[in-house]
Amino acid sequence: MSGAQAWGFTDDRGTELGAARVPRRVVAYVRAGAALCDLGVTPVAVYGSGHDGEVLDPAKEGGLRAAGVTYLGPGRALDEGRLRELRADVIVDVTYDGKSPYALDEAVADRIGIPLVALSVGNELTLPAILDRFGALAVSLGAVSQGDVSQGDVSFGGSVADGSSAGLRVAEDVLQAAAAASGFAVLALSGAGPDQVHLARPHAWPELARLAELGVRLVDPGPGPGANWLTADWGRAAELRPDLVLFDSRAHATAPDGTLSGVRSTPWNPETPPSPAAYARFFRDLAAALAP
Template sequence: MSDATGTSTGAWGFTDDRGTGLTAARRPERVLAYVRAGAALLDLGVRPVAVYGSGHDGERLDPVKAGGLAAAGVPYLGPGRTLTEERIRELCGPGGIDLVADVTYDGKSPYALDEALAEGLGAPLVALSVGNELTLAAIVARFGELAGSLGAAGSATARGADAEAALRAAAGRSALRVLALSGAGPDQVHLARPEAWPELARLAELGVRLLDPGPGPGANWLTTDWEYALDLAPDLVLFDSRANATPPHAVPPGAHLTPWNPETPPSPQAVARSFQDLTVALEAPDV
């Protein structure tokens, strides 16, 4: 929970999902963010001054992960681990950085930027959890709390509820078996374990018939070959459409493909869009 929202002229405080209490003499206005966090904050009414990528990202902003960042003209600085204090100061201008917003999967470390780099910039680093220890609703709520502490007015909760209701209804009418995966070339594929992904876990709660890849190594993915994936006989394949993933090398006979972003921005708007897209896929007449 946040400590205090503060005001633009007063003290600011926030406790992130590592349990780290962060404070500043005034409410931060210039936010540098990991792409996923930045896209969510933008949806929630906070425009980052710049965003950076993860170790999976290249020198150009992945449009699948970008949300509304590119349209809003938010600069992309490249992968976070390649950045230096000098480059950030050069690209972010004389105003500097008041806050770094990242995500965490383990509740201990920021995912895409070294904390020492934020310390060198003199900016507190907020890391919000996107791992499976929280529900999707809780993750979205935490980003809403951070945006609120930064002065944002509110979020599109009604739209999210409508999208969930429509998806629940579509799932109730559908018998399709759904498999989420990330392609890794002709010899390898990563099959998502639904319970390890908050968004997939929510889909299952709403009645989507997600396939579990079964036992084997890997907490989030079962890494296997395409023959194994085909043997699961899904009717609908949610394929990782991020730039670091490869398109499906093999498609089960009769199966329908629809893109899936495992890093959907944790905002009500972005989650609603992803649910609406899946609703359309479940109701497609050729599936």
């Protein structure tokens, strides 16, 4: 990239992107778009993943619906003509493997000639680092920075555009105190029907790893196949004897089975928008669920 370019950004695949001017019309994967909306950059439209349908999942929408952002349906089924009509300047997706965008075929962006930014949400980065990367992108797209943007700053360093870092730090303090007082064993899971449930491996999820750092006693489902989840029946979930269940609240997941009817539960969106405001809300809700 030349120094004369008005906009440049290196994404988490190591791809250097540039344009003659700062992109103003952003189309994004819904998780990335909801984060950018929190950070002061409102997309013109968002698209979903293979789990999503033709209607925006309420668990994923964040502030998108209130901001009037258009939902385009699943990314893999996107009509290229529709993207051209939107006159997008940049597409923002996430990546779990550091190589490929998650929800959109990169060839679509290539054919239209739109730069595609993919930011990591996988466990190769900590949650603070993920939030810093989204903050950095938002600032590059014109959001107002309230401090220097630095990657991997565990204190979040004022590196987000909406000034909500302080709110996140307060929420973390509240959660840490609640976790210490309760001592609850917490199991994160995603229901997959009456006979099957996916049990989260805490180390595989940046936000769950952050919870552990804050003193939340997370239950590991134990040995077996699956890097992020151990797939089992609901009886296995009950055998782990959780005091509190974090259940996947996305539209495609099912509610906790009756075998866990005596266990406290609270919603968990495994695709929480990577913004300090969104995680502050989640941490406060979890703190409330841990209260006596």
